[in-house]
Amino acid sequence: MSLHSAVILAGGLGTRLRSAVPDLPKPMAPIAGRPFLEYQLDYWLAQGIDHFILSVGYRHEVIIAHFGNRYRDARLDYVIETSPLGTGGGVLLALDRLDADQPFLLLNGDTYFSVDLAQLDQFAQASDSDWCFSLFRTTETSRYLGMGVTPSGRISELKSSQDGAECLANGGVYRVRPHALRGLLSQDRKSFEPGIAASLENDIFPSAFAAGQRMFGMEFKGSFIDIGIPGDYHRAATILNV
Template sequence: MEAIILAGGFGTRLQGVVKDVPKPMADVNGRPFLEYVLDDLIQAGFKHAVLSVGYKHEIIMNHFGSKYKDLDISYAIEEEPLGTGGAIRFALKIIKSDYFFVLNGDTLFRINYQEMIHPEPIVMALKYLNQNDRYGQVTFKNGYVSSFIEKGSASKEGYINGGIYRFHRAFLESLMLPKKFSLEKDVLEKHVFLKPIKGVSFDAYFIDMGIPEDYQKLKEDLLYE
């Protein structure tokens, strides 16, 4: 199995506590956060990961090189921000498989990846939250996502996009989109009107370390790993 990890973010909201490194390299109990993400992939049987990098990418490349434990590492280096969709399509040239996974490099969602293997061109991991003020919401029924609800207009509890996807490469290659585009706005929210997106709900540990409070919680949660 192969994965693209989006690891090019600036981490603007974390700059008060995480400085001078890309957000995925934020220190979590003496280790860069990205190591936890890669360890989960190794445990799940992945053999190759493409790190989509941009901001201060040399720090990531110098730390991991071309191999991390049993995982082969490649890099797709953005010379300019391409958006989430553009970054995936740019990294796709390094992926060899017909199907592949995409993850966010600032989120830890400990799913069973085997449960994501379905024939649909887009499969999305979902998480049910009782308090989801920070996130938009998805409507999910009978195994499929049928709509996306903007952050702020959603109810306080419900399913959210967990930020892990499985894509069919032919589907992404067929999209007629500019060099820079958003996966969420330009692909997911538009495709769902053409055909519902396969969703898989996981009752698994989930945290997005995008704000200082959750970054601190993450360090406490992973203290003994």
């Protein structure tokens, strides 16, 4: 297994969840008395991740005060957004904390997806991918980024469509080569740099796709929950079996 580090995007404002969790950043939303982020950390710790870089912003002091620099056997580092940077800006901010030559796991701080890390890593290595996406089937295609996928698993299309037709969609768990992100920073035609706001789905992914980076996806059928809206947040305890 070549993956030991993960970046967790935990800096969002969480405006859609405010009615249910008014005073906390989304990853700290309580599920059966524990922060959602603890369930995430537990899951990936059990699969061999021992270094987490938390990209934090809104109410970041709550996250840092709760976890500190260690959680169980894992080291925790933080990068702090002084203004909202979006999902793309959040990962760019963390780049300098990563080994330049080692792939890393990228996670959404408000999503739990029970992906088999060994399978994801093996597929990414076999396909020589720069970006390897964990995909799930959904009909909520206006909420999640749908993806066209060839029989070999190569991403052929990034697409949004109306709800109703089932498709494979981005599940918010990625295996990424750092040089793929750094390659985008050096492109004159698209300006990305740490400290500048950007969206993964609207900016980073389309630019990587247009640049011909190797983007592959693998379907997983494990438990999936995105706590970004109150209805799904209230279902989370059932999905997490707590």
